[in-house]
Amino acid sequence: MIEHILPHSVAVSESFDDVPEPGVLHPEEARLVENAVETRRREFTTARWCARQALTTLGLPAVPILPGRHGAPQWPDGVLGSITHCAGYRAAVVARAPGTVMLGIDAEPDAPLPEGVLEAIALPDEQRLVRKLRDTVPEVHWDRLLFSTKEAVYKSWYPFTGQRLEFEDADISFDLDTRAFTARIRLPYRPPAGGPAIDRLEGRWLASKGLLVTAIAVTSARLSGTGG
Ligand SMILES: CC(C)(COP(=O)(O)OP(=O)(O)OC[C@H]1O[C@@H](n2cnc3c(N)ncnc32)[C@H](O)[C@@H]1OP(=O)(O)O)[C@@H](O)C(=O)NCCC(=O)NCCS
Known part of the structure; x- marks a missing residue:
């Protein structure tokens, strides 16, 4: 499903059920969830399975994927990726750098946000x-979709910039015809090597099978075209 909102250069793997757990996790991954509740252990395990499927599609070794700074998954050198899980859905996507420079996905149940959120x-x-x-x-x-777009923004933005955006730092608008969205970033990022500030991300969204899925994939060509 998620491949419909990502470029072909991105390898995807998704699952609507949890995979059988034995043998999936590397020991260092298993240690991270040994005291976790069952739902967390299962989503973590299936997402790692997805991550390795996606890495294999790119022709890369099926290595452990451990959390790095502020929870961002650590991918092999020259690779970037993103992970999401929600009830009934787990996915991982990966792409090669430097062709792809930012990548973030999110999935949510297609249901209203709790009161006040x-x-x-x-x-x-x-x-x-x-x-x-x-x-x-x-x-x-739409309230849940808005939330999901902001989560995808965060997951694509943080690994690239090192900035942890707050919800009010991204101003989202939707294009209904193309199922696209634009995030205007209110804290533009200025690359240390120079070049234009990055103040906008473009993404796509999908509503299907009771889920809302959002994705942002920025190529180096698109990045250099981002003004600000
Ligand atoms: C980190 C966060 C974005 C995860 O989103 P979520 O909808 O709660 O959960 P999901 O299942 O979709 O995603 C979880 C995965 O995100 C990834 N993730 C966690 N922190 C991350 C980070 N700093 N950067 C990139 N990816 C991250 C991890 O792979 C995690 O899965 P794992 O723990 O099994 O490895 C969210 O919990 C959060 O902290 N949000 C607050 C900040 C925010 O969204 N600001 C909005 C800015 S516009």
């Missing part, structure tokens, strides 16, 4: 947008 994660303009979209396209839970 929209107000906590959305800018006033975004809250108005969600209310308008709710009236025009009621089939999609």
Whole structure:
């Protein structure tokens, strides 16, 4: 499913069920979840299985994927990737650098956010947008989709910039025809090597099988075209 919203250069693996656990985790991964609750252990395990499937698709060794700084998964040199899991869905995507420079995915159940969460994660303009979209396209839970886009922004932005964005740092707009979204980043990133500031990310979204899935993949060609 998620391949529909990512370029062909990105290798994807997803699962709607958990894989049988024995033999999946490397010992150093298993240690990380040995005291975790069962749901966490199972999502972690299936996501690692997905990650290795995706690495294998790229022709890379199926290495352990351990958490690095602030939880960001550590990928082999020359590779970047992203992981998501929610009830009924796990996925991992990977791509080769330097062709791809930023990659982030997120999945959420296509259900309303709990009471009060929209107000906590959305800018006033975004809250108005969600209310308008709710009236025009009621089939999609726009509040949850907005949340998911921000999670995808965070996961693509942090490994590249080292900046941990807050929810109010990204201002999201949707294109309904192309199922695209744009995140205007209110804290532009200035690459240390010079070049234009990065202040915008483009992503895509999908509503299917009771899930909302979002993805951002920035190629080096697109990055150099980002102005700001
Ligand atoms: C880290 C975070 C984005 C994860 O999203 P989530 O919807 O809760 O959970 P998901 O299952 O989709 O994703 C979890 C995976 O994200 C990845 N992840 C965690 N921290 C990460 C980081 N700093 N950078 C990139 N990826 C990260 C991990 O692979 C994790 O899975 P794992 O622990 O099994 O390896 C979220 O918990 C969080 O901290 N959000 C607050 C910050 C934020 O979103 N700001 C919005 C900015 S616009």
